[in-house]
Amino acid sequence: MTCGSYLIDRLHQRGFRMTPQRMAILHTLRRAGGHLSATEVFERTRRAQPGLTEPTVYRTLEFLAENGYALAAHIGGGKLVYELTEENHHHLICKKCGKTISVEYTVLASVYEQLQLSTGYKLDSSHVTLFGLCPDCQT
Amino acid sequence: MTCGSYLIDRLHQRGFRMTPQRMAILHTLRRAGGHLSATEVFERTRRAQPGLTEPTVYRTLEFLAENGYALAAHIGGGKLVYELTEENHHHLICKKCGKTISVEYTVLASVYEQLQLSTGYKLDSSHVTLFGLCPDCQT
C-alpha cells in the first residue's frame, strides 16, 4: 500500500505505533532517495499532510534514526540530514564547495576495530562523515 | 599584556584586525582551557564586554576556527564547540551518556593518508570527532 507499511510489525513489536505522519515522512524520504534536512522533509511532507507541524517532523526523524529506520549525518556547518537505510556507506564532504562523495563501508572497518580494542568504545561504523578539501578546492 | 596580544602581528599580516571583542573572546577560550559552546563563550565574555552581541560571538568563533586560531568540533546533537589550539588530538564521544575521551593524533594518521590517496580529498586530520558507546553504556 503506502511505502512505510513494511515497518508496521517491527514498530508494534517494540511498543511503537504507526501514524499517518510517520507514514508520510517515510514516503518523503523514500521518494527523495538521498539526504534531506528536517526543513526539506517538513516542506515536502506537508504537501500530503497539511496539518503536519515542525516539532513532529524533528521528533519523527530523531525517532527513526535512533531506532535504525533511517540514517542521520552531520554534514558540516551544523547541518543534519537524514536518509532511508539502504546499503551501508560513508561520506567525504568538501568544506569549501560542499561536494560529497561516498566511501565504501569497508574502508573504515579496520581502523574502527582497532580503536574499539584500544579504547573499549563501540564505535559507530556506519554512515560516518569525514571533512576535507576536494581536489578542485586544494589551490 | 592581554592573552590575545601574541596574535596581533599574525592578524595584521593577513589584513585582519585585532579588536576588544576578539581579545575578550580569546581570553575566555584561554581561561576555559577546554571545549566551549558559542552560548557559553557569549555569556562568559559578556561579563567583561557588556556591549558584546551574539552575532559577533558566532562570527568571531567561526573566524578563529577558519583561520587556524581555534579548533571547532561537532560533538553530536548538532552541538558545536570551540577551544584554543593546543596539542593535536581527536575525540571519542559516547552517544548515550556524552562521556568524552581524547585520542592520540597519530592514531588516525595512516587511515587518513590512505583515504587521501584513494579519493584525492585532502582530509581534516586534526580534532576529528568519532561517536559510539562507552564501555559503561554497552548493555
Add this chain to the structure above:
DNA sequence: TTCCTTATTGCAAGTAGTTGCAATAAGTAT
C-alpha cells in the same frame, strides 16, 4: 463495537543561530 491505556501529536512559547545593512572604529598613510 466500545472502552482503555498511553504513544504521539499540535500548540504555544521559548532558545539558538543567521543575515543584510548601516554605523563604527582599527590600522595605515599623509
Add this chain to the structure above:
DNA sequence: ATACTTATTGCAACTACTTGCAATAAGGAA
C-alpha cells in the same frame, strides 16, 4: 594629528530548532 579605507560590529528581523503540556488517536482488550 588628521583623513581615509574597509574590516568589523551592533541592530533588527528572520530562520531553525526545542520543550512542556494538554488534546488526540493508535492499538490492544473486553
